[in-house]
Amino acid sequence: MGPTASGKSALALEAARQLNGEIVSVDSMQLYRGLEIGTAQPTAAEQAEIPHHLVGCFDFHHKIDVFQFRKLADRAIAEIRARGRRPILAGGTGMYLRALLYGIDDLPADPELRKRLDAEFDHDAGEPALLEKMAKLDPAAFDRWHACRRRLIRALEVRLLTGKSILELQQNPMDRLRYPVIAWKLETPTEILRKRISDRAAAMLDSGWIEEARRAIAAGLLESPTAHQALGYKLIAEHLAGNLTREQLHERISTATWQLARRQRTWFRHQHPEAQPLTMPPAAPLVFHS
Template sequence: MISVLCIAGPTASGKTALAVALARRLGGEIVSADSQQVYRGLDAGTAKPTPEERAAVPHHLLDVAEPGEGMDAARWAALADEAIAGIAARGRLPIVAGGTGLYLRALLRGVAEAPGRDPALRARLEEEAAREGRPALHRRLAEVDPAAAARIGPNDLVRVVRALEIAAGGRTQTEVFAGHAFAAARYRYRLLALDPPRAELHARIDARVPLLFSRGLLAETAALLARHGGRLPAKLPLGYAEAAEVLAGRLEPGEATRRVQVAHRRYARRQVVWLRGEREVEWLAPPVDPDALAAGLAAWRAAAAP
């Protein structure tokens, strides 16, 4: 069984820096498990690894989908399996780094068996959201599956609709996921999660968001609008809707920054909630000594050698 190191944690917690540091010490390659960084051309707005980081260590599963195309967990896991097999065949350590909990679960435990898509129900739910507002649909989800509502933001229409669609099949998404968590592991793995204090994490988020804007978020948004007839495609990462409002003159840059900061803080909270429900998570309180951590991981890796 292939050994895989996973590095998770909330946004802005330092996952990329730690993954690069460990990859350099352990002879690893990084597989991104970030549902926002899969999109081509959305570099600044998703805080992708820098050119220097990508030059230092090979990265996989960045820039593998077009904005608006969508990337579900099953498709991502299939791509990750392929990347991991190639890394292992080269005698290197696959390091899966990212904060998308559903991707990590699909990789480590397989894709949960859930009801299929119901186009008619989806259409009704989307019409309801358009008529009454996305928060109203989110409140309905909170009534039938409070835990799912805690994981999913009120404006994440795609995931809210999917959770309601699953619940309509007789079992809530939370119940499906809970049963799935006990599926057999697909890899020999360690799952490390960064856990900075909340105040420190919020400070890191608040410092990062202005950099997203200054490093090209507005330009990326303008390019998207130009390619899509003046409208943003669906399923975009956080920040692009606010950037479009700035470009249209409907929102001041300072207020846009504040809103994106709040959205990222809420997203970070949901990521932590998800990870708290996962099995075999090893929580790390920053600062992390990469040399000491790498030494322990090298011993773990060597224990699997034939």
Template structure:
């Protein structure tokens, strides 16, 4: 006799993801209205208070009266681990469900998505001495040198981490040193797909997405990205490493520094890095078997996309044993 089990909170939620500038936020608001849902941000950068322009954080008007959670929970000098995010997210799901509503996650941070779907990689605990030494080496030798060292020991992990992502590069090297095993090999225990979770990724034709990215970057500067970065830099405490490395922020910080690139060059650098980021996001999402792609036609209204998504979600709910 089979025994039915109630799915974990994170598996009862609905997930809407896709590359940056694919229109997730607008579609999510329309979808939340159709499903009587509340939105939970699946984004590592909109966690930060005061970092609004460069993160394309939806304004109150853009939120359309739909409650949004997991936004503005950290100061710019703070940081949070994936484990902390997951803890906050599960608590937020329970809070939303207590009001009889669905939890709709929206965002493009792939590590957060994977943690919600498959749990956390249970690696060795931090070793302050090893980590401190690696941090000091990153400071003296540079991030590129540590990334090159990681590539020699663990090419798979190095390939998915940006050379400037010092925190994760140091962690990967720390795990290798403590265990004698590549980080990517240990993570295989974290590769079992979740069953029955509703996860959708918006997909646009590449030229359309690139055009949207280019226009979004221009709009950010028109909306005051340079002024936002100046304000963040003049705060009593400096930006955390994670916040300062955000796409758009690191380039603008360099622009404002001595000998930095001019504004036009900075805009082009941000556009290029954002396109690269979107490509990496697509690779991540295609690598998660739980993710169902949803093609979006050029110019298709957010409401129409949301209606198609709602129909798909209702069809899954009506069929407890959908085909693979």
């Protein structure tokens, strides 16, 4: 796991070679066909060498959410294991990876109630009252999540909606791994990562991304239910409309990708305690042990 352009795909390939593995993509946009360049999907040669799963599976008019992704990924992992091979998970969509490894909170929710609870409690001034309330209302949830304000607010929301503790209702408490894993979060020095992002954006534009985007946009990509979120395609639409030069397009894509990478860094830093930090690029070739 790690931010975009940090080297996840190459590392996953090497791990799969050494461990007799198959790769499961954890990337919400690599699921879609027709976006191969813009979502940095593995090449045909890479997929011929190592089986990849959840890459280019769906037309981009098809809506895939985190719940469907987890079912698909669980199935792929089970099939890989049944063949006696090692599942290698690789990707940067933090919410999807978290759902796969820790489970999904699919309990009742009320947006209006949550908005009120956030306004009352999701700040430093409101936290003492939240702690006091949950210590009385749901001691078990308080004991588990007293150090995590957002989790505690969610537990309060569920308690108010159902009259029961979230811990009674969850099949998985979302802080226990569903799979035994060895995990790495890739950490790349800022200047190196920014250069990798810029260089990769230039290479993607040079290799036909604009034409790929032209076809996808004409086919309705920007009106699609989820794939419209794929980074860069709206900016290419502006370029095609004559609103951005090629140089400006490259700069805007690089900036947007860096902003995404920063969000990903923050997510993986806080959401995946099971992951060991791995500095990229590594000082020496990595050896994976089974």
